[in-house]
Amino acid sequence: MGRLRDEVFCPLVEDPIRERKAVFTHKLRGLATACVDYLRIARQSAVRVTAERSKLRSAILDERVRGEVIDDELTLAAKRVSADFSKNLWPQFDDVIGPLQYRLAEELRVDMREWRGHLGRQTRHFEDWLRGKLTTELAKVTPSGAQLARQLLEEAEVRFRRIVDAFRDRLARNVTQALNLSLSPLAWTVHVPEVIAPDPALSKTVDTSWAMLWWAIPMPLFGWFFHWHFLGLVPWEVDKNVRRLFGGWCEAFENAVENLREQALTGVRVEIATLNEVLDRQSDEVPLIEDAIRCLEAGLAGACAP
Template sequence: MTSQTSISMPDIRNLLGFLDVTVKSFSMMSLERQLAAAQDLLLENPPIDVAVLGQFKAGKSSFLNSMLGQQVLPVGAVPVTTTITRLQYGTRERALVRHFNGLTTEVPLSNIVEFTSEAKNPGNKRNVAIVDIELPTLQKYPHLRLVDTPGLGSVYKYHQSASENWLPSIGTALLAVSSDRPLSEHDLELIRELTSHTPNIIILLTKADLLSSEQQEEVISFFQQTLQREIHLTLPVYLYSTKIKTADYKQSIEQDIFQTICANRDDEFLRILRHKTRALSQSCLSYLRIALHSSLQADLNRDSLHEQILNEKVNEDLMNEELSIISREHQRQTRPMIETYLEQFLPPLIKKVKAKLEREIPSWQGNLWKLSRRYEAWVSETLSEEMRQLSKTEHIHFLGTQKKAHASFSRSLEAFRKFLGDNIENVLGVKLAVVDWKIDVVEPDHPDIAFTKSFDVHLDLLWFLIPMFLFRRIFERHFMKGLPKEVGINLSRLAYQWEKSVNNAIDAMRIQATSYIHEELTTIETLLSRTQGQTDDIKRLIAQIEILSEKISN
């Protein structure tokens, strides 16, 4: 994070102006979000956002609470953070809840859990866009805004979406990686995407107390080697623990990161904005070169050009059908796979439930009608709890078809973009802009495990004719005999509920893949069909963007 005094704000503004005209004129849908983020940054000139990102349960909220020296953000044993939460200096403690409908309400700091936690705001039913928290304790960092983000890879899909949609707005990225998890492919994909949005990416190794000093050095070395091999980057790595050496870790991060940003705020802001604008201009230029070559050949044979580039290998309808087939094939296998896995639990579960019933049924009192109702309630309560526990401990084994579908979707997207890129290069002689199409692998929502009675004996309607002191043992044996059937039925229901959840997740991945394809083909289609007679205009745009890009590169 070095000084960039030569960067000119007017130059960046001019370049963004040209990019805005170009993106809108040529309908470059895939660049709209990046453009909006850079424009907002230029217009608002906000504090520099230092965002803590990473997989769920990486210790992001705990880290921020520790840095603040007070328990501001909710933490828990399950994914907690629902919305983007920003923390900055204010003369008094307060929280501003900003909703998607434009409404902003002030709430006591003690009440933010009602808006930012999954427990109190499930599914973000309150439609919270962002929560801004102001704290007098942040006076020493007036030009900095700390950002807590929902975990990536959470079971809650809207958590993932909230974090990923916010990535273009990042100033400095602290990627939290827990010491009890290795650097994953998802972390590497996130770093790749972050390189388009910020020049400042820092690895934060949380829960460092789980590692010895030697292990910490080994992990840092592994991180550096992996980053250099996979992404060709060298990134700083900082340790943190809320249990040991916290003061030392905290001082290091404050001095090296927070104080450096604040001391050079204007230069840092310009450097970050320049980075975003340059990345955006490179992608825009790539698309413009496609448009230029299309325009040069337009008068020769536009129909032939269109057919050569957008041939059957990159046909949107055919691609959507291929993705639908992938989705259906894997969804069809979900139920059998789950049922096959659950078969192993049937005998021990029957044995366990029978033993529990044998212990408890002697204490039940009353006539046959009461005994039957008690049995039905017991079966429902006991098996519901057993299914919930089974779902909690074994659900990772239910996701096989989702993982296979993800691999198939990813291969199809990779093949599609390779065909499209090869067509463009062969016909027009230019390379397609590199993009990172990442299909999110989000663990499906856990189904609500609750089962109704399945006991179908109706002799209890004649309870007044049946002397229980003679027949109670008979009915107890009858109840016991019916347990295997009840366990089997409930395991089948568990498989069905997880089938729905997993298949919904597969559908979500298919929709995301089709969206990528649609946006890319729409952009290419527009470039091919609307550029006739625009050769000179496109050349001027390319030249002007290259000149302005060069100015902010110095």
């Protein structure tokens, strides 16, 4: 622990600018090393005749590293983690529905005894009451969705990273077998998106034609009927909004997973496109390629110097 404090934490606190510069230099060195590897592949390809270059491309970019194959692997992983999210989240939401329906109905039964005014006023009162209650109650359920979303997004990132790493391993192996050259690993930088839960949405509680006739309905005589109608709406609104919130969570999570999948697939496609590009180099480009290699190697030597 003392060594960790002295060698890692203390330098960060004492000289954060120097440490940020060191991190930047490390990343730049990794990128330059990868560029040198690609240029060496380009040089080896450029000295070959057209027929040999075609065979070389087929050997390096074989069926195992096709973008469509990696896309299928990423899609399957995304579907599995989304299914896990739905399967694990629904029981937590389902357990809420019955008790919440009963409790809100009992609270409404008591509160409605104090309501006064015409049908339009009492309808608005009920809608505001129910919206406030549902917003409060559903806010208590939301943290379970947020916690599970964070956990499974991390799992999705791990799964995607394994697929991308396996793709790069196969690609590097092909390069080594075809050209006896190495292909430096590149770090997959991922931005994990935020999952935002939806708000509850209430349907109309009274038919429009009835609402327009509020002035003609004597509530002292018929108020019991509409209060009974309001009570009957509570179970429906609770069930609908809990299910809608669950569906909103699933949709938001699937969108976040798809965002991660697209980031991974974009990295794969860029790498394949880059290799396609370097394998197209012609023999007259060899001097330029060698100059670029020397320049980068000199820069790397300078960066590594104490």
